[in-house]
Amino acid sequence: MSMDDIYDQDGLRSVHNHEFMVDADFQRAYARGVTAVGTDYRWHWRVHTGLWAATLASHLPGDFVECGVNKGFMSSAIMELLDWNSQGRVFYLLDTFQGVDERYLSPADRDVGVIDRNRRDIDSGFYTFDVESVKRNFAQWHGVKWIVGSIPETLPQVDASEIAFVHLDLNCSLPEVAAAEYLWDRVVSGGVILMDDYGYIGYRSQKLGMDQFARSKGLQILSLPTGQGLLIKPAAVTRRSVE
Numbered sequence: 001m002s003m004d005d006i007y008d009q010d011g012l013r014s015v016h017n018h019e020f021m022v023d024a025d026f027q028r029a030y031a032r033g034v035t036a037v038g039t040d041y042r043w044h045w046r047v048h049t050g051l052w053a054a055t056l057a058s059h060l061p062g063d064f065v066e067c068g069v070n071k072g073f074m075s076s077a078i079m080e081l082l083d084w085n086s087q088g089r090v091f092y093l094l095d096t097f098q099g100v101d102e103r104y105l106s107p108a109d110r111d112v113g114v115i116d117r118n119r120r121d122i123d124s125g126f127y128t129f130d131v132e133s134v135k136r137n138f139a140q141w142h143g144v145k146w147i148v149g150s151i152p153e154t155l156p157q158v159d160a161s162e163i164a165f166v167h168l169d170l171n172c173s174l175p176e177v178a179a180a181e182y183l184w185d186r187v188v189s190g191g192v193i194l195m196d197d198y199g200y201i202g203y204r205s206q207k208l209g210m211d212q213f214a215r216s217k218g219l220q221i222l223s224l225p226t227g228q229g230l231l232i233k234p235a236a237v238t239r240r241s242v243e
């Protein structure tokens, strides 16, 4: 990669430095994500953000949670980078493994076309229904807890007492907000909530839902040019609304 290279993929065009793409640890983690799903989504900057957030969280006490796993690109990349078997933590992996549960779509989700996109993602095979093959991808790691079914119904199965990292990637709003609400009190100070779709084009219902959640905690979400949103839990959260 030359220093003049332009990053231009995944909805982001930038001349800014993206040397992370030639970092050996990044490349190894990213390649593990590609192995998990069998293709390259070309979302390097999003994965860079996810790896950064997970590494930060690895300095804190607590387990990791991913809501929306599918074939496991992001979680596999994180577990590879962090040498998960040496972490002594649990990674809770939650998914229906049947795509979006349409019972839990808000009017705003429906307005932005979540139903059509869900059906397309199922028909194209982007969403997997094959839980066993996903589990095989993760077989090299212990400290994994599978929670199969619909969020919010499955949230009580997250029995972690402390949580350092949450990745929300459900492609719909109500279950993401429900997960954030349910897990928040157990997220440790400095703990990270990374929202994959927060600012992404076509997913505004999730931004609206998570903004309301953050406001209720007196916080604001950082909108990243990757389309992701980032929230770090401060040491002492005031309940003051920022509205």
Ligand SMILES: C[S@@+](CC[C@H](N)C(=O)[O-])C[C@H]1O[C@@H](n2cnc3c(N)ncnc32)[C@H](O)[C@@H]1O
Pocket: 067, 068, 069, 070, 071, 072, 073, 074, 075, 094, 095, 096, 097, 098, 099, 100, 101, 104, 127, 128, 149, 150, 151, 152, 169, 170, 171, 172, 175
């Ligand atoms: C974009 S995919 C996740 C991609 C994954 N994070 C990765 O890195 O490859 C979204 C996933 O959310 C799941 N999902 C959507 N709504 C859900 C719900 N209410 N409960 C559980 N899983 C859900 C879908 O089945 C799908 O696998």
